[in-house]
Amino acid sequence: MHIALIAHDNKKDALVNFVLAYEDIFKGHTLYATGTTGSRIMAATSLLIERVQSGPLGGDQQIGARIAEDKMDLVIFIRDPLTAQPHDPDIAALLRLCDVHNVPVATNLATAEAIIRAMDHGDLNWRYVVHPDASKEEKRTRK
Numbered sequence: 001m002h003i004a005l006i007a008h009d010n011k012k013d014a015l016v017n018f019v020l021a022y023e024d025i026f027k028g029h030t031l032y033a034t035g036t037t038g039s040r041i042m043a044a045t046s047l048l049i050e051r052v053q054s055g056p057l058g059g060d061q062q063i064g065a066r067i068a069e070d071k072m073d074l075v076i077f078i079r080d081p082l083t084a085q086p087h088d089p090d091i092a093a094l095l096r097l098c099d100v101h102n103v104p105v106a107t108n109l110a111t112a113e114a115i116i117r118a119m120d121h122g123d124l125n126w127r128y129v130v131h132p133d134a135s136k137e138e139k140r141t142r143k
């Protein structure tokens, strides 16, 4: 699966701890992240992540573009609902595209945990029909 990992500043510690806890699952997948989130996760884990721009500089839009191209299978976007973000329109656009393209999206850790466990049990394998390249790439990179 191609998975995007994004967290707002007040939620970055929580996402890093979540990814650490499920590192064994994440390492079998292809990971993307916005700039600072990706740096934080790579510093704390052994995971390789393709980083796009930081969110306020266009990173949400770059992830959104991959969703529009059906190249993203899951989005974990731990938002901070209590802090105004200067790039709110970009965030809304990203979430809208998840709905347009029927891409599973978790915006809090409780949902993220349910989805990651479901993915590990094969419940998201229908995404390989939408995005058949994902399984081939993962066979190549899986350790």
Ligand SMILES: O=C(CO)COP(=O)(O)O
Binding pocket: 006, 007, 008, 009, 033, 034, 035, 036, 037, 038, 053, 054, 055, 056, 059, 060, 087, 091
């Ligand atoms: O702002 C973000 C998402 O809207 C996240 O960007 P960073 O990961 O660069 O902090």
